[in-house]
Amino acid sequence: LKEKLTQEKKLLDEYTKRINSFQKELSKAEQNYSAKEAQVAQLTQACEKTKVLVEQTEAEFNTKLSESAFETEAAVTKALMDQDDFNQLNKSYEDYKDKYKTLCTKLEANKADSSQLGRIQKELSVLQEKIEKVQTDHEEELEKKSQLQEEKISFENKIKKVNQLTKECEQLQAKNEALFMLDNDVSGRNNPKKLPFDSWVLGTFFEDVVRSANVHFQTISSGRYRFNLDYQKESGRGMHGLDLTVTDSFTGFERGTSSLSGGETFMASLSLALALTDVVQAQTGGITLDSLFIDEGFGSLDGQALENAIAILDQIREHRTVGIISHIESLQQAILSQLHVEKTNTGSTIHII
Structure with a gap:
């Protein structure tokens, strides 16, 4: 983009120089034309005056000739001017005419060149717009580059922060390795049965509940059913x-x-409710459960149950x-x-009742 902008600027300078040169030549030609035109006007006026003067002079000459001692005009001319002087004067007049034609030709040429000035100015306008667009694109690219640089710095800082936190985490993990091992054991992630500590404690208490519940369960079911406490891990990673x-x-x-079934x-x-009241009362010492309320459910039992x-x-x-x-x-x-x-x-x- 910078190289393209430099080329466009060089082209703009070249067109500007050409326009300035054309304008100087046009101004100079117009000045010369005006001067020569003034000279032609003066010469034309002089010719008219001379013509009138010649006519007057001829009249006077004829009058004077008739009154003079000269018999003819030739005699008078011979007496006044020789041929060399006349040729020289005539040559000077012709030279003025040639110069006048040359000046008119140059003036027309300059006018033709001035017609190209509009086209050049139009091209310069288009070129200027291109340069401005290139400058705008260049500024946008610089702004994008600046934003990307800021994002890069931000990402680098975040990476440094992550690396620092990772290092600190590794240090904390190494420092508290014994606690992590204890947590794994207590949570059941690192013991053979995958049994959490709280489940093991509750399981110990629950064994007493199940043992007492089986007495009631077998009695109600006439010896058909009994509970079993399952310590096995079923599937997956669940405790x-x-x-x-x-x-x-x-x-x-x-x-x-x-x-x-429902019954x-x-x-x-x-059976579990009755066993729970028995175990709680047996293990809590002075606490007694003096009442028990059962809401519905008997309609699902057969007669023997x-x-x-x-x-x-x-x-x-x-007892209660x-x-x-x-x-x-x-x-x-x-x-x-x-x-x-x-x-x-x-x-x-x-x-x-």
């Missing part, structure tokens, strides 16, 4: 250790709790109060102390 499975003594297979799920939930559940609740009633919310008719017959809630259009009414 695990508090999962339950159920062993079905009728089939001899172990299956997940999600495969239990089986209620029996399992009731319902009788087994009522038998367990009767045993619990010896058991409240059951249900619409099952057989429960109403088995439980003597009851609160009946009757709905009316003005509100609900409680009856103690």
Whole structure:
């Protein structure tokens, strides 16, 4: 772009010099033409005056000739001027005429050259626009270059910052390697069973809950079902250790709790709830759980399971109060102390039986 701009400037200077030269020659020719034209006008006026003077002189000459001693004009001419003087005067007149024609020719040539001045000026205008465009493009490129330079410096500073932080991170990691190892062990990422520490602690407590729940679960299910605590990692990278499975003594297979039916799920939930109250009360010393409330769920049990559940609740009633919310008719017959809630259009009414 700089080289192109220099070439365009040189071309502009050359055209400018040519225009200045043409203008000087035109001005000089116009001055010469004006001077010569004035001379021609003077000569023409002089010729007219001379013509009149000649006519007057001829008249006077004829008058004088008739009055003089000369017989002819030739005699008078011979007496006044010789041929050499006349030729010299005539030659001077012809020279003035030639110079006048030359000046007129030059003047026309200069006028023709001045017609090219407009074309040259137009070309100079176009050239000037090109130069201005090149200058604008050059300034834009410089601005882009400056922006890219600033971005480069910014990226270099960011890279230095990242390298510094990486180095600091490596130093902190090396300094706290023991803590990272402990964290991996506690979180379960670095122990063989992939079992987090909190899951292991809860699992230890949960073993007591499952052990107590199996007593209730086998009683309610007439010995068919029992819980198993699963410490195995199922799949992928997930941590695990508090999962339950159920062993079905009728089939001899172990299956997940999600495969239990509605009645089986209620029996399992009731067993775990009862076991949880037993374990909490046993491990907390002075804390006692004097009441237990069970909301629905008995309708999903068959007759034998319902009788087994009522038998367990009767045993619990010896130590704490058991409240059951249900619409099952057989429960109403088995439980003597009851609160009946009757709905009316003005509100609900409680009856103690």
